[in-house]
Amino acid sequence: MGGVLIDRRIPLDAVADENTRAERLERISLDANQVLDVEKIANGTFSPLIGFLGERDYRSVCDEVRLADGTPWSIPVILQVPKGLADELSPGQELFLWNTPEDKPCGLMELSQVFTIDLEDQAEKVYGTKERAHPGVNRMMEGGPCCLAGPVRLLERSESLIPADYDQDPSEVRAAIAERGWKTITGFQTRNLGHKAHEHLQKIGMELTDGLLIHPLIGWKKKGDMMPDVILEGYELLIEHYYPKDRVMLSGLTTAMRYAGPREALFHAIIRKNFGCTHFIVGRDHAGVGG
Numbered sequence: 001m002g003g004v005l006i007d008r009r010i011p012l013d014a015v016a017d018e019n020t021r022a023e024r025l026e027r028i029s030l031d032a033n034q035v036l037d038v039e040k041i042a043n044g045t046f047s048p049l050i051g052f053l054g055e056r057d058y059r060s061v062c063d064e065v066r067l068a069d070g071t072p073w074s075i076p077v078i079l080q081v082p083k084g085l086a087d088e089l090s091p092g093q094e095l096f097l098w099n100t101p102e103d104k105p106c107g108l109m110e111l112s113q114v115f116t117i118d119l120e121d122q123a124e125k126v127y128g129t130k131e132r133a134h135p136g137v138n139r140m141m142e143g144g145p146c147c148l149a150g151p152v153r154l155l156e157r158s159e160s161l162i163p164a165d166y167d168q169d170p171s172e173v174r175a176a177i178a179e180r181g182w183k184t185i186t187g188f189q190t191r192n193l194g195h196k197a198h199e200h201l202q203k204i205g206m207e208l209t210d211g212l213l214i215h216p217l218i219g220w221k222k223k224g225d226m227m228p229d230v231i232l233e234g235y236e237l238l239i240e241h242y243y244p245k246d247r248v249m250l251s252g253l254t255t256a257m258r259y260a261g262p263r264e265a266l267f268h269a270i271i272r273k274n275f276g277c278t279h280f281i282v283g284r285d286h287a288g289v290g291g
Contacts, residue, residue: 005044005170005274008051009154010108018155019105025096026089028081028109028148032101033139033256035158037077040255042107042154043169047274051151052079055115058147062125065263072270074263076122079109080143086114089148097152105155112150119145126260136259161218162228166252173251174276177211180246184209186279187272189286190216191257193234201281206247209279214239215272218252228252251275261286 010018030038040046048071053061058076060068067073089095091111099106123130123137132138160167168176177185186205190198194214205212214235218228235250253271258264265286272280 003047003273005174006041006047006050007044007171008042008152015155018108022096022105022108022155025094025108027096027098028079028085029098029100030106032158034079035097035099035101035106036255037079038097038107038152039154039157041077041152043171044274045170045253045255045271046077047170049073049077051109051112052147052149053077054113054149055147058115058117058149062122065266072266074266074270075258075260076126078117079148080140081146081148082144083146086146086148089114091150095148095150097155099156099158102158106158107152107154107156109148109152110150111148113148115147115149116145117147126258126263128261134259136257139256161254162232162252166232166250167254168251170275173213173249176249177213177276180211180249182210184279185211185213185277186281187213187215187269187275187277188281189253189268189272189283190214190231193231194238198283199238201283202243205279205281206244210247212243212248213272213275213277214248214250215253215275217257217268218254 041049041051053076056068058078060066061073061076065072065074089111091113093111095109095111097106097109119141120130123140127134127137129137132141186209188202188205202212202214216231216235232250232252239245239248239250265282269280
């Protein structure tokens with residue numbers, strides 16, 4: 001259920017040797033959101049991606065909402081770096097990806113391509129606006145036009161943004177679904193605390209399928225969106241005192257919001273398919289700035 005999952009995590013018994021070897025490689029400094037992208041590629045959340053997009057896939061995603069091979073994909077997952085750094089690198093190099101906020105290793109990357117993007121073109125096609133007031137556009141613009149492409153492998157995870165019990169990767173959620181015997185599963189994306197409209201949609205999901213995966217997004221979000229502990233504690237109470245416990249799962253998705261509207265709705269659906277869902281709820285103004 002959900003298709004083949006990518007796994008680009010370096011085995012634990014090989015991590016120490018790979019870290020030692022990586023010390024001789026060019027180090028690339030990543031911010032917290034880029035670290036989460038590496039992790040989500042590596043654990044299969046972003047399947048079928050095995051690394052950051054190259055120019056051909058990037059342009060296909062922006063123009064056709066598909067990877068170059070025709071696979072539906074709606075959000076460019078790219079690694080933006082400063083121009084001075086991009087100018088020093090050459091395809092064929094292996095790079096040491098460094099988790100800068102936590103000052104520790106993140107992963108390794110086989111550099112296949114260095115390319116530039118048209119920031120305004122991507123903003124218009126992906127976000128529907130070039131306005132810097134849009135949080136997704138502003139974050140993308142700040143990254144600059146230079147991108148690195150290539151497969152990645154994960155060395156070390158970052159410190160979890162949520163309790164470990166809720167920070168589950170796709171294979172773990174799939175296993176939990178199988179243990180429950182569910183054949184059909186509704187995925188519910190949220191970035192805020194549940195309310196009456198969410199309750200209505202979630203109940204419909206339970207009416208139509210065997211189980212409901214409540215899957216709040218925990219990561220970079222715009223000012224005004226709710227904190228992770230508030231979201232999770234709210235849903236814990238709802239499940240404990242209201243929903244049938246044998247019909248509902250609660251897990252977190254640690255990745256950044258893009259606020260890309262319909263494109264991100266499709267992105268969220270693809271992700272939930274990777275987690276084992278057969279159905280997905282698209283809400284009002286899904287992944288919109290005002291939602």
